[in-house]
Amino acid sequence: ADNSNLSVQIIDTFEKNFGITEGKRRNHTKGFCFEGTFNPVDPTIKRYSNSPLFKETSIAIGRLSHKGGNNSAPDNKPGEHGMGLLIRAKNGEEQRMAMNTLDFFPVATPEGFLLLNKAKSGDAQAKQMLTIKHPEILNFKAHMAKKTKNIELYENMHFNSINSFYLTNEQGKKTPVRWSFEPTSKTKLPQQVKASENFLFANIKANLQTGPVAWNMVVTIANPEDPINDASALWQGEHKTIIAARLDLQKVNSEANGKCDGINFDPLILTSGFEPSDDPILKARSPSYSVSFGRRLSEKANINK
Numbered sequence: 001a002d003n004s005n006l007s008v009q010i011i012d013t014f015e016k017n018f019g020i021t022e023g024k025r026r027n028h029t030k031g032f033c034f035e036g037t038f039n040p041v042d043p044t045i046k047r048y049s050n051s052p053l054f055k056e057t058s059i060a061i062g063r064l065s066h067k068g069g070n071n072s073a074p075d076n077k078p079g080e081h082g083m084g085l086l087i088r089a090k091n092g093e094e095q096r097m098a099m100n101t102l103d104f105f106p107v108a109t110p111e112g113f114l115l116l117n118k119a120k121s122g123d124a125q126a127k128q129m130l131t132i133k134h135p136e137i138l139n140f141k142a143h144m145a146k147k148t149k150n151i152e153l154y155e156n157m158h159f160n161s162i163n164s165f166y167l168t169n170e171q172g173k174k175t176p177v178r179w180s181f182e183p184t185s186k187t188k189l190p191q192q193v194k195a196s197e198n199f200l201f202a203n204i205k206a207n208l209q210t211g212p213v214a215w216n217m218v219v220t221i222a223n224p225e226d227p228i229n230d231a232s233a234l235w236q237g238e239h240k241t242i243i244a245a246r247l248d249l250q251k252v253n254s255e256a257n258g259k260c261d262g263i264n265f266d267p268l269i270l271t272s273g274f275e276p277s278d279d280p281i282l283k284a285r286s287p288s289y290s291v292s293f294g295r296r297l298s299e300k301a302n303i304n305k
């Protein structure tokens, strides 16, 4: 498939389904920035990866967001969310990650994702094609129907890589992995803020005054039978996991006052010690993010004229 053309079509469907917020991301539109540090935890990870991220503390700039293109998505309704991360190692290497709260992706390919977005806009033919060509969507729908949906604080959310990657070590050995960012502690959901459509930013800001807000990067090593190149398939059963690092937040800022708005959290920007898998969803993300990035930057240039 021609990924660049497909990416343009996918971004067009986001614009059709959500409208355009000029100068903003086409997906994960509502969000805010944070700054912090990324700290190695369990040195076992160094047997699998020689990334500088696992050697010493790095600087992190990130973004917490609502999934979807609605720039006024309410905080006080259950939804799916994302975390974008740019991690700058001391040796100058940079890694980006974009993770979300889904357990796995609804479809296995970008062609499927295009159909899914078209189906969401009410396209009857796309709806039909989606279930014929991407029966995996039924598994996803069944999974989502079983999941309890709660209003949740960013502090308590788990963010998943969804796509698989390879860790590579000094000897060039490749190990397939996925990872999750898991909160190091559980924060109580304050009752009084539930009435506000914008409480998530204020809440995390207040929490940072009284204690750390942190996530462990938990790396899951693939078992031999795990599907590597299929983001719509969950890795089942017992797995070896390693707490490779911990992300410590230091402060949060609005997009206007923070450092994240100008960043494209392209998940294929990797430090040495990481390599992409051949997952077609992962491969489609770079060109899609760059279409969205290009459009919002050119709108910004026009807004500022």
Ligand code: HEM
Pocket: 010, 011, 024, 025, 026, 027, 028, 031, 063, 064, 065, 081, 082, 083, 084, 098, 099, 100, 105, 110, 113, 160, 161, 162, 163, 231, 263, 264, 265, 281, 284, 285, 288, 289, 292, 293, 296
């Ligand atoms: C083909 C599949 C996908 C497409 C087309 C897509 C599309 C996009 C687009 C257009 C953006 C905005 C980029 C920008 O303007 O900077 C975005 C952001 C994001 N995506 Fe995806 N995405 C895909 C898969 C995924 C997956 C599998 C995950 C989770 C693991 C994910 C997580 C995120 C997150 C967290 C952001 C927000 C980053 C930020 O705060 O800027 N996406 N996505």
